[in-house]
Amino acid sequence: LPLTYTRHFRNIWPTNATYVPWKQKSDKAIVWRGAPTDFNRYxxxxxxxxxxxxxxxxxLAARGHDVRFVKDAQYNLRRxxxxPSGALAATPMDRxxxxxxxxxxxxxxxDVASGLKWLLAHNSVVVMPTPTRESWLMEGLLQPWVHYVPLDDPTEVQDRIAWMREHDDExxxxxxNANAWMEQFRPVPGAADELTANEHVAAVLGFAAHGWSAAATQLDETPVQERAVCNGGRRKAAPHAPPAAHARQRAAIAHKRQAAL
Structure with missing residues (x-):
């Protein structure tokens, strides 16, 4: 859901300040700036x-590409x-x-590559591994060699660079194609509420809110001693309530469900 619609979709579109004609762009290397946010996987x-x-x-940095971390709090924490040498850090790059x-x-x-939205909306080729996370952008429907150039293995980067240089028109x-994909997400003029960008989003959010309300009601009905507790990262059940309490609880929940229908 576009729960952060403004961040991910409203401010991603090209402006005169960020537009560079294709023929004026450099093809010397791949560029990137960001934070080391997946240390656990690493x-x-x-x-x-x-x-x-x-x-x-x-x-990619070892192969001569301008791919670097920015010196933010996450980088400083994991440096x-x-x-340790600081060779992988560089000054930030704006759009x-x-x-x-x-x-x-x-x-x-x-999680998802949050910058992917604005990259697809601009006029440079996006080079990336096959997406593994899904969001409102529908990353799983993006096609390699159609919307982006795939790079699942960093050791293949020189082959990708060679292909792109030799196939400039492609x-x-x-x-x-990437720009056309992004047009479906362009905000409706005058739409200000990021949680109800259109009637479909509003319907999904309404359905989710109803489910959350029902779940919250059930949790409130559940005796504290029945809830699972966390002990050293391992899940275990706390002592059970008496059978009579179970019966009263089930009856109350069933009554609420019937009333909701």
Whole structure:
């Protein structure tokens, strides 16, 4: 659901300040700036490490691409573990600077790649691993070589760069397809409420609110001693209520459900 509609969709569209004509963009390297937000995945080691955001940044930076972390709180917290020399950090790039390049990287972090929306709405080629998380953008329906150039393995980056340089017209078509995909998310003029951007969103939110209300009612009916408790990260059940209490509880819930119908 577009629960943060303004952040993800309202302020993503190109402006005169961020627009750079295709022929004026650099094709020297892939660019990216961001935070090391998936340290847990990186810390697993093995293939998970290689596929993580941190793993991608390390691999692409080592191959000469302008892919770096910004020195934010998350970077400072993890620097000694991921970048003790500081070589993987650089000054931030705003959208206008990133758009001077034809090939811009998008990487998932703790969840979806939040910058993917504005990247697809602009006029550079998005290079990224196949999405694994789904949001209102419908990432799972984006097609490689149609809406973006796939890069599931950072060791394949030079092959992707070579292909993009040799197929400039195809890259321009990929950009056009990405822009067309994003048009369905363009906000309706005058629509201000990000939670009710259209009637379909309002209907889904209303259905969810009804479910949450019913769940909250049931939780309020549940004796405290029946709720699961957390002990050292392991789930265990607390002592049960007497059978009579169970019966009264079930009867009360059934009555409320019948009344709701």
């Amino acid at each position: 810390s697993h080691g093995g293939e998970e490490r290689q596929r993580s955001r941190i793993g991608f940044v390390k691999a 000694q573990q991921i970048d 206008a600077t990133l758009m001077r390049h034809k090939y811009v990287l998008s990487l998932e972090g703790n 890259c321009a078509k990929i950009v056009a």
